[in-house]
Amino acid sequence: MTNTDFLSLTPFMILAMAAIIIMIVISIYRNYEVVFGFSVLAFIAAIASIFYILPIIPHSIAPLFIIDRYSLFFFGIILISALLVTLLSYNYLKQLDGIREEYYIIIFTSTLGASLLAVANHFILLFLGIESLTLSLYILIAFEKSKNSSIEAGIKYLILASVSSAFLLFGMGLIYLTFGTMEFSAIVTAMTHLVKLPPLFIYGFGMMLVGIGFKLALVPFHMWTPDVYQGAPAPVSSYIATVSKGAVMAVFIRFFFNIKGFENQSIFIVISGIAILSMFVGNILAIQQKNIKRLLAYSSIANMGYLIIILLTGSNNGIQSSVFYLITYFITTIGAFGVISLLSTKDFEMEEIIDFKGLFWKNPWTAAVLTLCMLSLAGIPITAGFIAKFYLILESMKAGLMILVFAMIINSVIGLYYYLRVINTMFSIANNTELPSIAFLGKLTLAFISIAILVLGMYPGWLIDFITKYVVL
Numbered sequence: 001m002t003n004t005d006f007l008s009l010t011p012f013m014i015l016a017m018a019a020i021i022i023m024i025v026i027s028i029y030r031n032y033e034v035v036f037g038f039s040v041l042a043f044i045a046a047i048a049s050i051f052y053i054l055p056i057i058p059h060s061i062a063p064l065f066i067i068d069r070y071s072l073f074f075f076g077i078i079l080i081s082a083l084l085v086t087l088l089s090y091n092y093l094k095q096l097d098g099i100r101e102e103y104y105i106i107i108f109t110s111t112l113g114a115s116l117l118a119v120a121n122h123f124i125l126l127f128l129g130i131e132s133l134t135l136s137l138y139i140l141i142a143f144e145k146s147k148n149s150s151i152e153a154g155i156k157y158l159i160l161a162s163v164s165s166a167f168l169l170f171g172m173g174l175i176y177l178t179f180g181t182m183e184f185s186a187i188v189t190a191m192t193h194l195v196k197l198p199p200l201f202i203y204g205f206g207m208m209l210v211g212i213g214f215k216l217a218l219v220p221f222h223m224w225t226p227d228v229y230q231g232a233p234a235p236v237s238s239y240i241a242t243v244s245k246g247a248v249m250a251v252f253i254r255f256f257f258n259i260k261g262f263e264n265q266s267i268f269i270v271i272s273g274i275a276i277l278s279m280f281v282g283n284i285l286a287i288q289q290k291n292i293k294r295l296l297a298y299s300s301i302a303n304m305g306y307l308i309i310i311l312l313t314g315s316n317n318g319i320q321s322s323v324f325y326l327i328t329y330f331i332t333t334i335g336a337f338g339v340i341s342l343l344s345t346k347d348f349e350m351e352e353i354i355d356f357k358g359l360f361w362k363n364p365w366t367a368a369v370l371t372l373c374m375l376s377l378a379g380i381p382i383t384a385g386f387i388a389k390f391y392l393i394l395e396s397m398k399a400g401l402m403i404l405v406f407a408m409i410i411n412s413v414i415g416l417y418y419y420l421r422v423i424n425t426m427f428s429i430a431n432n433t434e435l436p437s438i439a440f441l442g443k444l445t446l447a448f449i450s451i452a453i454l455v456l457g458m459y460p461g462w463l464i465d466f467i468t469k470y471v472v473l
Contacts, residue, residue, distance in 0.1 A: 004056055004059060005059075005061050007053060007056060008053050008056055008057065008059045008061070008065075008067045009061075009065075010049045010052065010053055011046045011047075011049045011050055011053070011075065011079070011115070012112060012115060012116070014042060014045050014046040014049055015042070015046055015108050015111055015112040015115065016108075016112055018038070018039065018042035018043075018046075018108045019105050019108035019109050019112070021038070021042075022035055022038065022039070022101065022104055022105050022108070023105055025038070026101045026102070030101055031101075032093075032094060032100055032101060035101045035104050036086075036090055036104065039086055039104040039107070039108070040083065040086060040087065042108070043079060043082060043083040043086060044083070046079050047076065047079045047080065047083070050072055050075060050076055050079075053067070053072075054072070057069065057072065060121070063121065063122050063183045063186075064120070064121060064122045064124065064125040065119050065120075065121060065125065066119060066120075066121035066184075066185075067119050069470040069471065069472070070254070070319075070470075070471055070472065071118045071119040071250070071254075072118075073323065073467070073470060073471050074118040074246065074247070074250035074323075075115050075118045075119070077246055077323075077326065077327060077330065078111065078114050078115055078118060078243050078246055078247055078250075079111070079115070081239075081242045081243045081246065081330050081334060082107060082111040082114075082239070082243050084334050084338075084445060084448075084449070085107070085235050085238055085239045085242070085243070085334060086104070086107060087441060087442075087445045088235050088238070088334070088337070088338040088341050088342065088442065088445055089103065089107075089233075089235040089341070090439075090441055090442075091341070091342060091438070091439050091441070091442055092233065092234060092235055092341045092342070092344060093233075093235075095345060095346045096144065096346050097146070097346065103140070103143060106136045106139050106140050106143075107136075107140070107239075109132060109136045110132070110133050110136030110137060110140065110239070110243070110244075111243065112132060113128075113129045113130070113131070113132025113133030113134075113135075113136060113247075114129065114133050114243050114244065114246070114247035115129075115247070116128060116129030116132065117129040117130065117133070117247040117248060117250055117251040118247060118250045118251065120184075120251045120254075121183060121184045121185060121254075122182055122183050122184065123172040123175075123176070123182035123183075124182060126172075126251055126255075127165075127168065127169060127172065129247070129251070130165070130168070130211075130215065130248070131165065133244060133247065134161045134165065134215075137157065137161075137236075137239075137240060137244065138154055138157060138158050138161070139154075140232070140233075140236045140239065141153050141154040141157050141228060141231065141232040141236055141240075142154025142155070143232075143233055143236065144233055147231075149230065149231040150231050150232060150233065151231075152227070152231055153227055153228045153230070153231025153232050154231070154232075156224055156227055156228060156231075157224055157228050160214065160223070160224045161214065161224075163214075164210065164211045164213075164214030164215065164221070165211060166211075167207045167208070167210040167211040167214075168207070168208055168210070168211025168212065169211075170204075170207050171203075171204045171205065171206070171207030171208030171209075171210070171211065172204070172208065173204070174200055174201070174203055174204030174207065175187065175200075175201055175204040175205065175208070177200060177204075178198050178200045178201045178204065179191075179201075184254065184255055184258050185258070187258075187259065188258045188259060191259060191260075197264055202264075202266060202267070205259075205261070205267065206270070209270070209274075212248060212252050213274065215244065215245070215248040216245055216248055216249065216252075216304045216308075217245070217297075217300060217301050217304060218274050218278045218301070218304055218305065218308065219274065219277040219278040219281045219282070219301065219305070220277065222278070222281070222282070222301045225297045225298070225300065225301060226285075226289075226293075226294040226297040226298060228240065228297075229241070229293045229294060229296065229297035229300075230291055230293045230294050230297070230351065233341075234293070234337050234340040234341040234344060234349065234351075235337065235338075235341050237293055237296070237297075237337055238333060238334045238336075238337030238338065238341075241296070241297075241300045241333045241337070242329070242330040242333055242334055245300070245304065246326055246330060249307065249322070249326065252311075253311065253319060253322065256311050257311075257314070257319065260314070261311070262311060262312050262313070262314040263314070268312060271308060271311055271312055272312065272401075272403070272404060274305070274308065275305045275306075275308050275309050275404060275407075276305070276403075276404065276407050277305070278301050278302060278304055278305025278308070279302050279305035279306060279407055279408060279411040280407070280411060280414075281298075281301065281302075282298045282299065282300070282301030282302030282303075282304075282305060282411075283298070283299075283302045283411045283414040283415045283418075284414065285298045285301075286298035286299050286302065286415070286418045287414070287417060287418050289353075289418070290352060290353055290354070291351050291352055291353065292336075292340065292351055292352070292353050292356070292422060293337075293340065293351045295353070295418060295422070296333065296336060296337065299377060299415065299418075299419075300333070302411060302415060303329055303377075305411075306325070306389070306392060306408055306411075307322055307325055307326070307329075307392075309392070309396050309401060309404045309405075309408065310322040310325075310392065310395065310396070312396075312399065312401055312404070313395055313396060313398070313399035313401070314399065315395070315398075315399065316471075316472050317395050317398070317468075318395045318396075318399065319471060319472075320464075320467045320468050320471050321388075321391040321392050321394070321395040322392070323467050323471050324387075324388055324391055324460070324463065324464060324467055325388040325389075325391065325392050327384075327388075327456070327463070328376065328384035328385055328387070328388040328453075328456055329377075329385075329388070331376075331384060331449055331452050331453055331456075332373045332376040332377050332383075332384065332385060332449075332453060333373075333377075334449065335369060335370075335372070335373040335446065335449040335450070335453070336370060336373040336374070336377070338369075338442070338445060338446055338449065339366050339369055339370045339373070339446070342366065342436075342438045342442045342446070343363075343366060343435055343436065343438075344436075345436050350435075353421070353422060353425055354425065356370070356422065356425050356426050357425050357426070357428050357429070358426070358427075358428055358429055359425075359426040359435075360426050360427045361429075362435055363435055363438075365438075365443065365446075366438065366446070367426045367427075368450070369446045369449070369450050370422070370423075370426065371423050371426065372450055372453050372454070373449075373453070374419040374420070374422050374423050375419070375423070376453050376457070377415070377419055378412070378415055378416045378419040378420070379412050379415075379416075381457070382454065382457045382458055383453055383454070383457040384452070384453045384454075384455075384456035384457045384460070385453075385457075386457060387456060387457055387460045389408075389412060391464070392408070393405055393408060393409070396408070
């Protein structure tokens with residue numbers, strides 16, 4: 001490897017070294033505050049290092065890595081989301097009994113796996129990244145060993161993720177059998193000489209779609225989502241909903257657009273069907289939920305349904321609208337789960353919708369933040385969610401995907417009902433539930449999220465221009 005190769009891998013080395021340093025530190029002396037502080041600094045250093053390597057990109061480390069503006073943009077989104085989750089985890093974990101420092105080791109290993117997906121140009125790195133991410137999530141989901149629901153969620157995720165990985169690996173094998181290569185760019189080159197896609201490739205891509213569909217919680221591969229979101233610690237649920245899905249989406253968009261999957265009629269019909277099913281199933285089942293974590297789980301299924309529509313546009317503008325949508329979805333979802341995390345204690349997790357009854361009268365600040373997050377997820381004007389959905393619909397209409405656009409508009413109206421139900425509950429007459437005080441760090445993080453939702457809702461142009469300029473495949 002050359003010096004440029006090592007330099008381009010600086011952010012990844014920071015994440016890997018951070019996990020190792022924490023392991024060494026806690027083997028000598030356990031101090032939760034020190035480990036947390038170091039974790040925050042390490043994430044900030046990794047984010048800063050992205051700007052340090054900008055002058056040397058695009059850079060390829062054959063055959064595994066491709067480090068360009070597209071991958072670094074997704075990498076930055078992943079790191080910032082992981083940092084926000086880490087900040088919101090501080091109080092949640094501090095109140096728990098027993099060992100807590102290992103949580104941050106696993107956060108770094110899972111984020112490293114997610115980051116590898118953003119720069120993957122080869123099936124081996126794709127699988128390595130997904131497995132690093134997934135194995136870490138097994139531990140994070142079941143981290144609260146004293147809660148049966150957490151252990152149960154971890155076991156469910158372990159079983160279903162193993163099955164999905166088998167599908168993914170088998171699909172990669174079929175594609176390798178077809179073209180004799182596992183490198184994305186080499187597969188694309190081999191496909192340019194074909195009049196039509198070989199059946200073996202279609203079967204392989206279909207099996208890969210099963211594995212990716214599980215990771216993104218798309219219908220009909222969504223069964224694990226509500227149980228895992230409910231059983232996992234609230235900060236971990238936000239991590240799964242954002243970092244995990246964003247990383248998989250990054251590599252899926254790159255591979256799908258490289259092979260021009262949108263030009264194949266069979267693939268087009270399958271993706272369209274999955275998108276429509278995910279939107280309707282996610283929103284309709286969310287209406288029936290009384291648990292806010294399950295509600296957000298079904299909401300995430302619907303949101304992924306909205307998002308994969310963009311795969312069928314076949315344009316860079318479509319990719320750019322999906323990136324903007326992901327950013328707004330990440331911010332609002334982390335904010336919603338952040339409120340749940342900050343209001344929960346070791347003996348009582350604030351997860352039933354009825355628990356939020358009268359929250360506005362007892363804690364106006366957190367109620368305002370959660371209201372803003374719900375309005376953004378619903379796509380109400382002046383919030384980031386409205387601009388994201390408008391941008392998504394606009395690019396889909398330009399591509400002529402009118403049936404999918406109508407399905408998205410109908411489902412946005414359906415989603416409005418259950419988001420407003422949560423808001424209505426918070427403004428009802430207060431119950432007798434006592435709420436914990438929220439530390440300054442938690443308030444500061446929620447303030448940043450609230451400002452971001454409003455700024456992107458009222459002044460989105462600067463970010464859209466930035467994405468348009470730099471996010472190009």
